[in-house]
Amino acid sequence: MRLARPLENLIDQLLILPTIGPKTAQRLALFILKLPATEARQLAQAIIDCREKVFPCPRCGYLTDVDPCIICADEGRDKSVLCVAEEASDIIAMERTGFRGRYFVLNKNFNLMEDKGLDGINLKPFIEKLRSGEVKEVVLALNPDIDGEILSRYLAKVAAEHQTKVTRLAHGLPVGGDIEFADELTLRRALEGRKEF
Numbered sequence: 001m002r003l004a005r006p007l008e009n010l011i012d013q014l015l016i017l018p019t020i021g022p023k024t025a026q027r028l029a030l031f032i033l034k035l036p037a038t039e040a041r042q043l044a045q046a047i048i049d050c051r052e053k054v055f056p057c058p059r060c061g062y063l064t065d066v067d068p069c070i071i072c073a074d075e076g077r078d079k080s081v082l083c084v085a086e087e088a089s090d091i092i093a094m095e096r097t098g099f100r101g102r103y104f105v106l107n108k109n110f111n112l113m114e115d116k117g118l119d120g121i122n123l124k125p126f127i128e129k130l131r132s133g134e135v136k137e138v139v140l141a142l143n144p145d146i147d148g149e150i151l152s153r154y155l156a157k158v159a160a161e162h163q164t165k166v167t168r169l170a171h172g173l174p175v176g177g178d179i180e181f182a183d184e185l186t187l188r189r190a191l192e193g194r195k196e197f
Contacts, residue, residue, distance in 0.1 A: 007033065056088075059125065061105030063088040077102055080136040082129060084155055086143060094141060101139070104129065106151075118154055126155070130162035140168040144189075 014025035057069035081101030085091055091103055104126050129135050138159045142148035156166040172190030
């Protein structure tokens with residue numbers, strides 16, 4: 001069925017969003033079309049404002065609209081613990097746990113198998129944090145895939161050069177998961193990371 005060109009364009013634009021398929025994009029487009037004009041303009045303006053005013057914090061890489069970000073400006077945080085994450089969304093998840101240390105966010109969509117390695121990642125701020133002497137522990141909160149593993153090993157080496165303790169998030173079985181459905185690598189990591197009960 002042929003749709004009005006502007007409606008088709010809106011659906012196409014919504015399709016670029018992650019986890020949005022054709023039916024969801026169509027449903028969202030029709031919902032937006034039904035919005036009062038002022039609400040539709042507010043939605044459009046919110047997207048524009050976000051693109052124009054949000055940037056990575058120069059100190060940690062978390063997304064912010066002020067320099068420094070609210071996390072770096074918080075003097076109540078433990079400066080001795082630095083959590084390294086891949087994306088700002090990882091920081092949002094870590095904050096829900098009650099973590100009160102500092103962060104270093106890579107903010108790079110990297111694929112080390114296809115890219116030229118670690119050259120495109122700006123580690124200068126990370127190294128400066130280590131050189132300051134305040135950081136006593138680096139927590140590696142990188143995704144448990146091949147890229148995360150390579151990067152974790154590299155960052156651990158860099159931190160070790162600065163006599164900094166390195167830990168990483170535990171890997172293993174999720175709470176509520178069934179052992180019989182776990183893959184071999186997950187089970188191996190769960191066994192390696194076991195703790196006394």
